[in-house]
Amino acid sequence: MTNKLPYFTEGNVVKGFGRGSKELGIPTANFPIEIVQQLPEEITAGVYYGWAQVDEGPVFKMVMSIGWNPYYKNTVKSMETHIIHKFKEDFYGSNLKVCMLGFIRPMRNFSGLDELISAINKDISDSEEALDKPENIKIKTDNFFATKSRNTQSSSGATCCI
Numbered sequence: 001m002t003n004k005l006p007y008f009t010e011g012n013v014v015k016g017f018g019r020g021s022k023e024l025g026i027p028t029a030n031f032p033i034e035i036v037q038q039l040p041e042e043i044t045a046g047v048y049y050g051w052a053q054v055d056e057g058p059v060f061k062m063v064m065s066i067g068w069n070p071y072y073k074n075t076v077k078s079m080e081t082h083i084i085h086k087f088k089e090d091f092y093g094s095n096l097k098v099c100m101l102g103f104i105r106p107m108r109n110f111s112g113l114d115e116l117i118s119a120i121n122k123d124i125s126d127s128e129e130a131l132d133k134p135e136n137i138k139i140k141t142d143n144f145f146a147t148k149s150r151n152t153q154s155s156s157g158a159t160c161c162i
């Protein structure tokens with residue numbers, strides 16, 4: 001898994017499972033299935049930390065969950081990014097760039113929603129700490145985040161790569 005990191009990818013933010021992660025205070029921006037399928041198999045299911053950018057906005061810290069969310073027994077693999085920033089508005093349809101830098105833990109099951117939320121809050125603080133390290137801070141200014149996005153979205157909502 002580690003030899004594939006850092007891993008850079010980008011895609012349009014799509015509707016997720018609509019389970020109200022937002023109501024829990026932990027909204028997650030979901031990637032389309034094509035982006036999930038492009039993941040190298042060495043990047044195993046679990047929680048990762050890194051940097052994220054919505055369109056040409058600022059680069060923020062993020063935590064990402066990859067897998068089948070055992071707590072919800074999902075049948076579809078997902079890649080969900082929680083950006084550690086308070087946004088005024090939703091950004092469905094926007095381009096999301098991410099750089100995954102490190103692995104935090106494998107996906108696991110929980111006996112209650114409270115436990116899942118506490119685990120995610122611990123992931124957020126672990127990510128914040130890891131991203132303050134000089135070798136991780138330097139990726140924030142990588143050219144990947146300075147160049148225009150490869151994805152554009154037409155008014156029909158279709159995504160095309162240029």
Ligand code: ADP
Pocket residue numbers: 013014015016017018019020021022023026027028029030081082083084085086087089090091092
């Ligand atoms: P869904 O099931 O559609 O993914 P969520 O409850 O997970 O719904 O909310 C995700 C949406 O919330 C994102 O697509 C984005 O538009 C918005 N959002 C607002 N703040 C954030 C944030 N800090 N991190 C990720 N998404 C956010």
Ligand code: RBF
Pocket residue numbers: 017019020021024026028047063064065068069070071072080081082106107108109119120123124
């Ligand atoms: N879901 C799980 O079933 N098990 C997990 O270990 C797990 N870890 C997560 C870690 C992070 C940082 C995030 C953002 C999500 C995680 N999820 C996990 C996904 C969670 O079930 C999903 O975002 C729900 O929709 C939250 O209500």
Ligand code: MG
Pocket residue numbers: 016017021027028029030080
């Ligand atoms: Mg989501």
